[in-house]
Amino acid sequence: MKLLVFGRTGQVATELARRVPEAVFLGRDAADLTDPAACAARVATSDADVVINAAAYTAVDDAEANEALAxxxxxxxxxxxALAAKARGLPFLHVSTDYVFDGSGTRPWRTDDPVAPLSAYGRSKLLGEEGVREADGAHVILRTSWVFSAHGGNFVKTMLRLSESRDALRVVEDQIGGPTPAAAIAEALITLAGALRAGAEGGTLHFAGVPETSWAGFAREIFAQAGRRxxxxxxxxREWPTPAPRPLNSRLDMSSLARFDLAPPDWRAGLAEVLAELGAREGASGKPWENADR
Incomplete structure (x- = not known):
């Protein structure tokens, strides 16, 4: 299976490259996502069997002032x-987000629930979902949440950095969701790509870590596993205002994964693997994670 992946240095793209190094990965220098026609041309001239979009504008707060770019x-x-993939009969997989929902209520969001994004970032991701569906080709839209890994900027690495100079932190506890290892997302995408290529029916799926927790609960587990006091x-x-409003309820109903023999990942096990890679597990020496954003 030949994969064409938009994205190269992001969290999910990095994990895809570890698993499918022979795939073609398009970074910003090879695919300008502000130029849709150029992106379509890369699909049209590729010899890939499946196209995956793992690239995105992910600066949630900055998107409030740069919605057109996002x-x-x-x-x-x-x-x-997606249109270019449809023209060539290629399956297309696209990573989306829980931010397409308004975060109301307490039950997990189903894939067919009404969408109502609160932020510019959420609206921009919803536009992508709508465009992929309207292309009407074989596709999967994989909504996920709270992505973390040993790469790039994310909550785990922020907490580790802050723990070097702080012995107490205030972290939001009324936003509830599922932290999701980028490695698990990559593995799910590979499984789904194979299923689509074999003729399986796609659609919109939810994929996030379990069990549900808050950002504060996530932080406590990070420090517990890392042995940080x-x-x-x-x-x-309300005590931690941000330019972009965040959904309070990011729980995702993942019952639709069963038809692909996929199961939600345990984020605590994924966290242990990430901390080990960063050398931040309890008892590890050194701090190689400090400069891991580059």
């Missing part, structure tokens, strides 16, 4: 990729 990257570009005070979202 919409081009997260909306118009994947729509163009940092106390975490849980606070409400």
């Amino acid at each position: 919409s081009a990257v997260n909306g118009a570009a994947p729509a163009a990729m 940092v106390s975490v005070e849980g606070i409400p979202t």
Whole structure:
């Protein structure tokens, strides 16, 4: 199976490259996501069997002031990729987000629940979903949440960095969701790519870590596994204002995964693997994670 992957240095793309190093990965220098026609051309001239979009504008707060740019990257570009994939009869997989929901209620969001994004980032990702569906080719839209890995910027690495100079932190406790290892997302995408290529029916799926927790609960588990003596005070979202509003309820109903023989990953086990890679597990020496963003 030949994969064409938009994205090269992001969390999911990095994990895909570890598992399928022979795939073609397109970074910003090879695929400008602000130019949908150029993205479509890369699909049209590729010899790939499956196309995966693992690239996105992920600066949630910055998107509030740059919605047009976010919409081009997260909306118009994947729509163009999907149309080009449809024209060649290629399955297309696209990574999306829980931010397409408004975060109300407490039950997990089903794939067919009404969408109502609260932020520019969420609106831009919804545009991408709509464009992929309208292309009407074989596709999977994989909504996920709270992605973390040993690469790039993410909550795990932020907590580790703060623990070097702080012995107490205030972290939001009324936002509930599922931290998701990028490695698990990559493995799910590979499984889904094979299923689509074999003729399986795609659609919109939810994929996130279990069990559900809060950001504060996530932080406590990070420090517990890393052996860091940092106390975490849980606070409400109103005490931690951000330019982009965050959904309070990011729980995702993942019952649709069963037909692909996929199961939600245990994020605590994924966290242990990430901390081990970063040399941040309890008892490890050194701090190689400090400069791991580059």
